[in-house]
Amino acid sequence: MPMLLRFLALHAAWGMSLGALFALGIIWSDFLGLGALLAQDRSGVATAVLIFQSALTFGAVGMGVAVMNLAEPDD
Numbered sequence: 001m002p003m004l005l006r007f008l009a010l011h012a013a014w015g016m017s018l019g020a021l022f023a024l025g026i027i028w029s030d031f032l033g034l035g036a037l038l039a040q041d042r043s044g045v046a047t048a049v050l051i052f053q054s055a056l057t058f059g060a061v062g063m064g065v066a067v068m069n070l071a072e073p074d075d
Contacts, residue, residue, distance in 0.1 A: 008067075011065075012060075014062055015060070017055075019054040019055035020051050
């Protein structure tokens with residue numbers, strides 16, 4: 001795998017992991033009653049969508065921050 005693709009995949013994976021942990025933390029802490037609300041959903045689709053969308057957002061942010069930090073320092 002080319003070096004830059006591996007670089008992006010690594011940062012996306014870290015961001016997605018943090019996003020999933022963030023969503024699970026919100027559900028576990030029952031922030032604003034979200035955990036209780038999601039517990040009423042028997043299909044689990046709402047929970048899956050919340051975790052997936054959070055992971056996707058954090059993964060994109062992680063890649064963006066990594067790419068923006070590639071610039072050479074000004075001397």
